[in-house]
Every structure is written in C-alpha cells, then in structure tokens.
Amino acid sequence: MSEAVAPALLAAPRAPGLNWRRAVPLLLVAPLLAFMLALYAAPVLAMLSRSLLEPAPTLAHYIELAGDEVFLKVFTNTLSTTVTVTLGTLLLGYPIALGMARARRLLPLILVIVLLPFWTSVLVRSYAWMVLLGRHGLVNEVLLALGLLDRPMRLLNTPLATQIAMVHILLPYMILPIANALRQIDPSLARAAAGLGAGPFGVFRQVTLPLSMPGVMAGVLLVFVLSLGFYITPALVGGPRDMTLSMLIAQRVEQLDWAYAATLSAVLLATALAIIALFQRVFGVGTAFRMSAR
Amino acid sequence: MRLLGGGLLTLLLAFLGLPILLVGIVSFSSATYLTFPPPEFGLRWYRAYLGARDWLDATWLSLAVAAAVVVVSTLLGTLAAIGLARLPRGLRVAATGLILSPLIVPGIVVAIGVYYAYSRYGLVGSPLGLVLAHSCLAVPFVVTSVSASFAGLDPRLEQAALSLGATPFGTFRQVTLPLIRPGVLVGALFAFITSFDELIVSLFLSGQGAVTLPRRMWDDLRYAIDPTIAAVSTLTVVLTALLMGAAHWLKRRGERLHTP
Amino acid sequence: MEGASVTLSGLEKRYENFGAVRGVSIDIRSGEFLTLLGPSGSGKTTTLMMIAGFETPSAGDIAIDGRSVVALPPHRRNIGMVFQNYALFPHLTVAENIGFPLKQRGVPKPERARLVEEALELVRLPGYGARQPRQLSGGQQQRVALARAIVFKPRLLLMDEPLGALDKQLRESLQLEMRRLHADLGITFIYVTHDQEEALTMSDRIAVMNEGRVAQIGAPEELYDRPENRFVASFIGESNFLPATVRGREDGVLVAECAGTLVRATCAGTPATGEAVTLATRPERLRFVDGAWPAPPPANRMPVTVTEAVFVGERCRYLLRAEDGTALVLKEPSSAATRRREAGERAEVAWSVADTILV
Ligand SMILES: Nc1ncnc2c1ncn2[C@@H]1O[C@H](COP(=O)(O)OP(=O)(O)OP(=O)(O)O)[C@@H](O)[C@H]1O
Ligand SMILES: [Mg+2]
Numbered sequence A: 001m002s003e004a005v006a007p008a009l010l011a012a013p014r015a016p017g018l019n020w021r022r023a024v025p026l027l028l029v030a031p032l033l034a035f036m037l038a039l040y041a042a043p044v045l046a047m048l049s050r051s052l053l054e055p056a057p058t059l060a061h062y063i064e065l066a067g068d069e070v071f072l073k074v075f076t077n078t079l080s081t082t083v084t085v086t087l088g089t090l091l092l093g094y095p096i097a098l099g100m101a102r103a104r105r106l107l108p109l110i111l112v113i114v115l116l117p118f119w120t121s122v123l124v125r126s127y128a129w130m131v132l133l134g135r136h137g138l139v140n141e142v143l144l145a146l147g148l149l150d151r152p153m154r155l156l157n158t159p160l161a162t163q164i165a166m167v168h169i170l171l172p173y174m175i176l177p178i179a180n181a182l183r184q185i186d187p188s189l190a191r192a193a194a195g196l197g198a199g200p201f202g203v204f205r206q207v208t209l210p211l212s213m214p215g216v217m218a219g220v221l222l223v224f225v226l227s228l229g230f231y232i233t234p235a236l237v238g239g240p241r242d243m244t245l246s247m248l249i250a251q252r253v254e255q256l257d258w259a260y261a262a263t264l265s266a267v268l269l270a271t272a273l274a275i276i277a278l279f280q281r282v283f284g285v286g287t288a289f290r291m292s293a294r
Numbered sequence B: 001m002r003l004l005g006g007g008l009l010t011l012l013l014a015f016l017g018l019p020i021l022l023v024g025i026v027s028f029s030s031a032t033y034l035t036f037p038p039p040e041f042g043l044r045w046y047r048a049y050l051g052a053r054d055w056l057d058a059t060w061l062s063l064a065v066a067a068a069v070v071v072v073s074t075l076l077g078t079l080a081a082i083g084l085a086r087l088p089r090g091l092r093v094a095a096t097g098l099i100l101s102p103l104i105v106p107g108i109v110v111a112i113g114v115y116y117a118y119s120r121y122g123l124v125g126s127p128l129g130l131v132l133a134h135s136c137l138a139v140p141f142v143v144t145s146v147s148a149s150f151a152g153l154d155p156r157l158e159q160a161a162l163s164l165g166a167t168p169f170g171t172f173r174q175v176t177l178p179l180i181r182p183g184v185l186v187g188a189l190f191a192f193i194t195s196f197d198e199l200i201v202s203l204f205l206s207g208q209g210a211v212t213l214p215r216r217m218w219d220d221l222r223y224a225i226d227p228t229i230a231a232v233s234t235l236t237v238v239l240t241a242l243l244m245g246a247a248h249w250l251k252r253r254g255e256r257l258h259t260p
Numbered sequence C: 001m002e003g004a005s006v007t008l009s010g011l012e013k014r015y016e017n018f019g020a021v022r023g024v025s026i027d028i029r030s031g032e033f034l035t036l037l038g039p040s041g042s043g044k045t046t047t048l049m050m051i052a053g054f055e056t057p058s059a060g061d062i063a064i065d066g067r068s069v070v071a072l073p074p075h076r077r078n079i080g081m082v083f084q085n086y087a088l089f090p091h092l093t094v095a096e097n098i099g100f101p102l103k104q105r106g107v108p109k110p111e112r113a114r115l116v117e118e119a120l121e122l123v124r125l126p127g128y129g130a131r132q133p134r135q136l137s138g139g140q141q142q143r144v145a146l147a148r149a150i151v152f153k154p155r156l157l158l159m160d161e162p163l164g165a166l167d168k169q170l171r172e173s174l175q176l177e178m179r180r181l182h183a184d185l186g187i188t189f190i191y192v193t194h195d196q197e198e199a200l201t202m203s204d205r206i207a208v209m210n211e212g213r214v215a216q217i218g219a220p221e222e223l224y225d226r227p228e229n230r231f232v233a234s235f236i237g238e239s240n241f242l243p244a245t246v247r248g249r250e251d252g253v254l255v256a257e258c259a260g261t262l263v264r265a266t267c268a269g270t271p272a273t274g275e276a277v278t279l280a281t282r283p284e285r286l287r288f289v290d291g292a293w294p295a296p297p298p299a300n301r302m303p304v305t306v307t308e309a310v311f312v313g314e315r316c317r318y319l320l321r322a323e324d325g326t327a328l329v330l331k332e333p334s335s336a337a338t339r340r341r342e343a344g345e346r347a348e349v350a351w352s353v354a355d356t357i358l359v
Helices: A006-010 A023-053 A060-065 A069-102 A107-119 A122-133 A138-145 A159-183 A187-195 A200-228 A232-237 A245-254 A258-283 A286-292 B002-027 B044-051 B053-084 B089-103 B107-121 B127-151 B155-163 B168-197 B200-205 B213-223 B228-258 C044-052 C094-104 C109-122 C138-150 C168-185 C196-202 C220-225 C230-235
Strands: C006-015 C018-028 C033-037 C059-064 C080-082 C156-160 C188-193 C205-210 C213-218 C240-250 C253-258 C261-265 C276-281 C300-311 C315-322 C327-333 C346-351
Touching: A023 A060, A023 A258, A023 B053, A023 B089, A023 B107, A023 B127, A060 A258, A069 A107, A069 A159, A069 A200, A069 A245, A069 B002, A107 A159, A107 B002, A107 B228, A122 A138, A122 A159, A122 A232, A122 B002, A122 B213, A122 B228, A159 A200, A159 A232, A159 B002, A187 A200, A200 A258, A232 A245, A232 B213, A245 A258, A245 B107, A258 B107, B002 B228, B044 B053, B044 B228, B053 B089, B053 B127, B053 B168, B053 B213, B053 B228, B089 B127, B107 B127, B107 B200, B127 B168, B127 B200, B155 B168, B155 C080, B168 B228, B200 B213, B213 B228, C006 C044, C018 C044, C018 C059, C018 C213, C033 C044, C033 C196, C044 C156, C044 C188, C080 C138, C094 C109, C094 C138, C109 C138, C138 C168, C168 C188, C168 C196, C188 C196, C196 C220, C205 C220, C205 C230, C213 C220, C213 C230, C230 C240, C230 C276, C240 C261, C240 C327, C253 C276, C261 C300
Parallel strands: C033 C188, C033 C205, C080 C156, C156 C188
Antiparallel strands: C006 C018, C006 C059, C205 C213, C240 C253, C240 C276, C253 C261, C300 C315, C300 C346, C315 C327
C-alpha cells in the first residue's frame, strides 16, 4: 500500500530548501535511533548473543544443529512449505494481477477484494480457514451434500490446511507488485507485437511475461521471506507434527532453552537475509521488500 | 477465451474474498457451535461479546495500547523522517536500515528478543512493554509514509516561504508541516493498525496482566472456539477497513496538494 | 520607492569540482531592469540563488546598497522572488498566499487585507482572493506569485524564468505587464530567461552568460549592434562570420582581406597586420547591389552565388556562397516590387562599415 516509497528514502537529498545547520538532521533522527536501539535492536542482539556465549564463547550450538534431527526436519519442513506457498501464490496471483491490469470498470471492486484481506489481521484470516476447513466447516458440508464424501474428511490441522491458508494470506503480497509491473507496460507494445503477427498467447509469452518479471521477482521475494517466518497460521491450522522454525523457537523459549532458541533465531534471520541478498544480487529487487507495508 | 478468463478471475477472487465474508456470516449465527450455513441468524454472539468482561477488557487494552503507540511512533517517526532526508549519505543508509529492519526480521525473532530483555525490567505483563515494542514495529510505516510525502514536496515552496520572510521554523510550521500532514496521518493510521492487530510480540509480552484483543482471540482459538470470536473478528475487520479507507482517502488528498 | 543597487564581485560557485558560476562581476543600478540571459546550464539560476541566499558563494561577494549580504540568511534579505513554477502554497487561498509575507512581518490583519486587495488590483486580479491556487490558470497563478513577491514592498525583485511555462501569447502580454509594473514600482528587477526576444524587449541591460561567466553586458541595442565576441554575436540574433586577414587601418577603420576582396570594419582594438581575424555582420544588414540601390552605396561589397532562396512571408532569406566558399545569409524584406533571385544566380552584396565588427 505504501507503493515503493522506500527508494525515496535512499534517494539523494532534495535541493536545500531550508538552510539546515549540520547538526539539526542528526538531532531529529537521534531520538528514534536511541529508542529503537535500546528497545528493539539491543534486545534482539542480546538474545541472539546467547547462541554464542552459552556457557562460554563457543560455536558449539551451531555445529550441533548440523546433526540435530529435530532441527533438520523442522528446517526442511519450513523451507518446503515456503516453496510450496510461494509457487501457490504465484500461480494464483499472476492471473489476478493480469485481471487487475486489464479490468476497467470493475477495477475498484477487484482492488477492494484484494486489499480487504491485506488489511485484515492474520489471526482473523487464519480463523476463517478454521471455519472453512473444520469437521463441520463449509468445505466438508458441501462435499457431503454433493455426495462426494460419506463422512467428514480431516482437513484442519494438516499440512495442506497450512499451505492453503498461507497462500490465501500471502496472495496480496504477490498480486500487488505484479499488478504494478503490468500496469507500467506500455499497451502499445502488445499491440505492436500483435501487429507483427503474434497470437494472444505469443504476445503474452514474448511481451507481457518478460516485462512483468521485475514484479514477479519482487512478489516472490516478499512471499518467500514472509512465509519463512510464519508462526500464527501454522500453529492454528497446521498439524501438530509439522512444525515451522518459528514454532520450534517459541517452544524452546517456553522451555527456557535460550541458547537453542537463539541459535535457531540466528539461523532463521540469516536465511531471510541471505535470500534478500541473493535476490538483490541476481535480480536487483532487494529494496522491493521494503514496500511490504503489512 | 474471454469468458474463460473472466470465470477464472471470479473464482480466484472468490478464494480471496469469501473466507472473510464467511466469518461475517458466521458471526450472525444463533447456533451455539460453529456450523455452516448457520441454522438461524441473530445477534447472539455480539451480545455475548458485549457482555463478557474479559473480551471488553482486552478490547480496551488493545485500543489504549494502539493509541499510545500512535503517539510515540508518529512523533519519533515524523521527526526522524524529516531529519533522515538531510543526513549525509552513509549515515542515512545505516539509519534507514535500522529503522526499516522490523519489516524484514521475522516476528518471532523480535518477539523473543524483546521478551528476553524486557523480562529483566519487569516489562512483561505490563501495557508499557507492549507500547514500547509495538512502537518499534510501527515506526517503519510512519517513516515510509512521511518520507514519501516529503519526497513529493516541492523544495521551492520552502524557498518561497523563506524569500517571503518566514524564519526556518516558521517555514516548517506554516508550509512544510501542513503539506506533509496527510502523510503523517496515514503513518499514524498504519501505526494504529499495526499495534491493534499485533499478536506474536503480545503472546510473549502480555503475560497475565496485559491481555490484548488478539491475544484473547488466540487463547480462544487454541482452547475453546465459540462463535463470539466471529463477532469480534468481524468488528475488527470493519474497524480496520474503515481506518484503511480513511488512510486511502487521506493519501489521495495529499497527492492533490502536491500537484496544484 | 528607491530600488536597491546590487553589486556582484568575483562571484563563484563550485559543486565538488565543477564550476557552475566562475567569476561574475556585475554592477546593477538602483531601479534597473537587468536580465541574465544565457543557454541552459550557463549558471543563471545559480547566480540568482546566491543573491536570494539559497546558495552560498564559493568565492566573491554580493552587496546590496553597498552592504555585503553573504552572511545573511534568505529570510532576512527582504528580496522578492518569483519562481518558474509559481511556487504558490497549495494549502492556502490566493489572499492567504499574498498575505503570507505581511503576516511574517507582523502586519495587523485589517491592514493586511487592504494591502492584499491592492496587490491583486495591481496584477489585475481584483476579487480573486478567496480562490484556491489550483482553481486559477497558469497566467493567473503567475500573477498571484508576482503579487505575493511585491506586496511587502521589497526593493529588489528576482525572477527565474517566470514566464517559462506559459504559451507565447500569454507570455507576451505578461511581458508588457512586467514592464509596466517595473515602471510603476521603481524597484530593481533581476530577471532570468533563456529567451533572447524576451530579454531584448524587456530589459534595460542584459548580461549574457556562458559557461558560468558574463560574456557581455550592455543595453539590448548595444549587444545586438556591437557584440564583443562570437558567442554573443551568434547567441543574440543571427550573424555571418567572415574569416579575414588584417591588411592595415585607414581613418580609424580596420581594413581586412576577405574572400579576395577588401572589407572595412569598425574596431576598437589594434590587431597587427597579417593577423587572422573574424568579422561579423547581421543577415538583415546585407543588400543585393543592383540599379535600385540608393546612393551612396555602402562601403563593403562582395561577389557571391545564390545557393538557396527561401520565402518566409514577411521576408526572403537567401543562402549565399562567397568566392572562397564562405557561407553567408542575407535577409531581405519581401515586397512584390523586388525581384526574387534564383538559386545559382550570381550577384553582389554590400553592407556598411558600421555594421561590420570584429569579434
Ligand atoms: N546542486 C548542484 N550540484 C551540482 N551541479 C549543479 C547543482 N546545481 C546546478 N549545477 C550545475 O551548474 C550548472 C549551472 O546550473 P544553473 O541551474 O545555474 O543553469 P541555468 O543557467 O539556470 O540553466 P537553465 O536555463 O537550464 O535553467 C549546470 O551545469 C548544473 O548542472
Ligand atoms: Mg535555471
């Protein structure tokens, strides 16, 4: 929703409107920096440092992870969920973005349908899927009524439920950057391609798709990184045995195993940062992440 | 071909929109348990919500925390956004990185980090702890929003004010501030919603003494689902939608101000 | 009211290692209409910004009425300024915009309202006070900006391409209005433009800028008739440049050989005999020599061949070639009575010594 405002933050300063004395900008930023350093950065770093300092300075916790079956299983599960969800949002999101780019009269309606879930809390949306997928939920009722089932199927608390709910929750993050990229494509390009003899599918494959790739990459990055840290949805609609990294961290904190929780947190954070860095390097879309705005 | 595309789009949009609509419908059910379609409609669960002390307490706490977060994060964030654009480049990039990092750092990492540190200062189970942590999460939205309206501000307007004899502070008060006000308000709305909807940090910081609405909903969903939560969900969705609508309107108005 | 006098001495502005303004010295007289004219990037805006106080000079001094203002912040300089994009405050009404400088100076409200209405009348927009700036046309917005810049009676008004965004017709009518305002107010105007016609019509004096320096400063006729260098000769109006070799002087007039003929030119300097120089002359000051020429004929003559003839309505434009291949342009007022020449035709052109200058 705050459409790519972040690049503006990094852009060169404007021509000097006010003749600011040197120190004034710093004095303006300092309170926030102090606030965030003391109440956010320092706490997180202090917590993370437990992974290196318990009981004495050591890398042992990280080395142990390599042979830790619980961690490996959870990590693999988190990554595979993330990949599935990313692909799912891409598959469903691209057509919607295309529809948004083509729609005229219906655009406001589509926008509301896309943005309303975007603005609704993750908790409420997870709850919605509990209603839908529960034993007496809508899906089961419909399938029973159609005679496709003779008794309710277990849908809730399965990996599939997690994936469906996460796709639903993260879909807007995929749709918006793609729609943005599609909107910026000059329509005369498609007409020119058609004029040169390309069929509708040819136009899409050779013009629209390549030109929308920056949006696709931004969307993929956003969804990938956000789903990596998902906690609420898998905890509510997922199965008890398919944990995500975030759930494992929370569990270890409850057991007061701070060193382990800190090590896992560091791994989770490092994975997210590595993916952002990779995308920035390879596709140059790293800053796109900042527009995430919920 | 067109029809097929239209059908597919409708289906996909239904996937997006229906689940939330469903919660709204369920909230008007009169059944004692969760079922769909509801056997009868009524306001039973809204009455249940309004009659339940713990739900109402949680609601008030969430509103109060969010209001405090708005004050803290808007004040700090607006000042910072003003200064940020005028910092030397190296410092600007570093400061921006820190300020926007809550958008990237996974929620659970922030949550257990603040829990780890705040617990030593008695900030767990207190609204103050929630306000401080939520403010850090809300600040990126304020800073991006205010910075965007700054970027859209014509520097010549400030120069004009100075040339007409306004002091630098007078220029800020009479020209700069009114022109970035929509951006500040949009940032404030985002900050409110960020805090009002926040769950992961609250799970760790709420303790027994500061149960927020999302935390109360979470407890309910984990242990005993009754349709009260559908009513609560519907109310929060409506509230959020109204605030976002307001933010959208403000943003449009702000853009108009910048292109006379 | 007396206009301010402004002295720029050795003014410089460097950005990193690029010199935007490189040593500008101008004495602007009280009540003068001075225009800074020059191509894009020549440092006009930068010079104006230094006078207004938005840029700090890297070297040199700016004095207003003999007092240096370099250390003074912009809001204490009491200089009116009009920007190219008007820079009207979009959140204030027209009246509030114009009242803004008065409010800063603590003028009481009733007095303010009176002065605002007076200023609106001065720019011919009476009764427009309650409007929002965006409800006005471009020309009206510019007049509001003008009213706002003069309502507090500054003694110096700076304008940076104030008419740049307007169409030609509107621009011409506002040019006249600016001149009228200048005459009525009696204050000093420093005006920036890259439109030479605008500069020639409006200014008392023009400072032609090129690459951060003043190429020449003088009254419009002076710049047109006696450009001091090739840049001014070609930037203001059109010029024919003739490569020549100095042969000597005769009665204070320079004699040079050009395309095989002797040409005379007015010249203040004393170039040595044998030196290679360039002479300049305006296309509309060349004439074809034929029986109809009024006596006595101008002193300079040269045989040419017509290479192209273009009819442009009010006049005819001929491209000519001298014997040595030098290209010349001749402009002749069109008249049904004059014979039109054909391409390939041989002819002789003549022009007066006074219209020939050394650049
Ligand atoms: N802040 C700056 N940093 C670096 N270079 C600058 C800056 N401002 C201006 N310049 C350079 O200084 C030179 C003069 O600029 P200036 O704006 O004074 O030109 P101008 O004569 O007003 O041109 P125009 O007719 O296009 O407005 C230009 O080459 C410009 O690129
Ligand atoms: Mg300029």
